[in-house]
Amino acid sequence: MKLLPKRTFFIALLLGVIFGVWTTAYRGDFRGDKAPLEKNIAAISFKNVSVEAEVVNREDTRILGLSGRSALSEGEGMWFDFISEGYHGFWMKDMNFPIDILWFDKHLRIIHMKENASPESYPETYAPPSPDRFVLEVPAGFVKKYAVSLGESVTVNKTP
Numbered sequence: 463m464k465l466l467p468k469r470t471f472f473i474a475l476l477l478g479v480i481f482g483v484w485t486t487a488y489r490g491d492f493r494g495d496k497a498p499l500e501k502n503i504a505a506i507s508f509k510n511v512s513v514e515a516e517v518v519n520r521e522d523t524r525i526l527g528l529s530g531r532s533a534l535s536e537g538e539g540m541w542f543d544f545i546s547e548g549y550h551g552f553w554m555k556d557m558n559f560p561i562d563i564l565w566f567d568k569h570l571r572i573i574h575m576k577e578n579a580s581p582e583s584y585p586e587t588y589a590p591p592s593p594d595r596f597v598l599e600v601p602a603g604f605v606k607k608y609a610v611s612l613g614e615s616v617t618v619n620k621t622p
Contacts, residue, residue, distance in 0.1 A: 510563065513538065513598070513604075516538075516540050524544070539601075
């Protein structure tokens with residue numbers, strides 16, 4: 463068996479690392495100030511307001527959520543699609559700002575809300591009393607400002 467020369471081995475290793483980093487970055491798995499190359503966005507419409515929300519439906523992006531980000535702007539949010547119903551708890555680990563959290567059933571009705579969840583509340587976990595399917599995180603004060611209430615339904619429209 464013939465071994466590759468050291469130079470060829472290191473060049474192949476370097477190309478493998480570069481390809482791995484490039485493909486990971488292209489999928490949007492890197493966190494930090496840079497946004498993924500392509501975001502999945504949906505318009506979540508309430509009776510009084512609409513929110514442009516980043517849709518997260520993969521386990522890795524759901525785990526990270528908004529952690530590490532500096533803020534959410536007015537009219538922005540994060541929409542969690544859990545694919546199936548369950549009791550999905552949230553905590554404020556590595557969060558830098560307070561948020562309102564709204565849980566929805568499979569019919570897109572609000573079944574539970576946590577207003578002004580603060581980063582200082584970690585490691586407390588917030589969860590609904592009944593199974594949910596979707597969760598929306600929005601800037602703190604959203605629920606009060608737009609008079610959002612339990613039982614209210616929303617519509618979800620994908621944006622191009």
